[in-house]
Amino acid sequence: MELSDVDELMKYWNYPELQQYHSRPRITSRDEELTWIRSTWERRQKGEAYIFGIFLIEKDQYIGNVELRVLSNIAQRGSLGIAIFNPEFWGKGFGTEASKLILNFGFSVLNLHTIELEVFSFNERALACYKKVGFVETGRKREAHFSGGNYHDIILMDISKREFVFTKKLMGDEN
Numbered sequence: 024m025e026l027s028d029v030d031e032l033m034k035y036w037n038y039p040e041l042q043q044y045h046s047r048p049r050i051t052s053r054d055e056e057l058t059w060i061r062s063t064w065e066r067r068q069k070g071e072a073y074i075f076g077i078f079l080i081e082k083d084q085y086i087g088n089v090e091l092r093v094l095s096n097i098a099q100r101g102s103l104g105i106a107i108f109n110p111e112f113w114g115k116g117f118g119t120e121a122s123k124l125i126l127n128f129g130f131s132v133l134n135l136h137t138i139e140l141e142v143f144s145f146n147e148r149a150l151a152c153y154k155k156v157g158f159v160e161t162g163r164k165r166e167a168h169f170s171g172g173n174y175h176d177i178i179l180m181d182i183s184k185r186e187f188v189f190t191k192k193l194m195g196d197e198n
């Protein structure tokens with residue numbers, strides 16, 4: 024991402040529709056997002072996290088972010104985070120495509136062994152997306168999230184390099 028991408032991000036980032044999927048409200052200003060974009064470069068340089076923008080190739084339109092954080096260099100564990108901030112592009116396959124690309128990067132380039140994530144139980148679109156790329160549920164933090172006046176489970180999921188390679192073969196996906 025470049026600093027010039029901040030304007031597109033700010034059109035949508037503070038929408039309640041999107042905020043409900045964050046673990047805590049992350050209402051931010053334009054300046055805070057500029058600082059965040061700069062921080063993504065630093066974290067990448069240090070090998071802590073690899074954060075990419077998701078762009079529609081044909082229009083060069085910035086629609087979301089995908090993040091792979093390195094949790095342990097010894098166990099080769101990483102975690103995935105993703106947000107398509109522009110709701111117009113939800114449910115159109117971009118999350119699945121971006122998740123597959125970042126998993127491929129994590130396993131093939133960074134040589135990670137497992138990649139994990141956390142997702143709220145009410146986020147059915149995200150759950151469907153993660154299952155499609157091969158994540159499996161490993162546990163739950165029961166009623167650990169409060170949103171919309173109710174408690175919700177946080178679902179823990181992960182995928183190993185071996186499972187990712189197997190899922191790709193099963194789906195006839197050569198990329």
Ligand SMILES: CC(C)(COP(=O)(O)OP(=O)(O)OC[C@H]1O[C@@H](n2cnc3c(N)ncnc32)[C@H](O)[C@@H]1OP(=O)(O)O)[C@@H](O)C(=O)NCCC(=O)NCCS
Pocket residue numbers: 041044087105106107108112113114115116117118119120141142143146147148149151152155
């Ligand atoms: C989660 C997210 C990255 C998924 O990306 P996406 O491009 O919307 O998802 P995809 O289109 O690739 O796949 C979604 C799947 O869920 C299904 N789906 C869509 N809406 C659904 C719903 N309300 N309930 C159940 N399934 C749903 C779709 O049919 C699709 O499955 P299919 O391809 O088998 O038909 C994206 O929706 C997003 O950024 N949401 C807001 C932020 C967020 O939730 N981030 C994740 C936090 S853990």
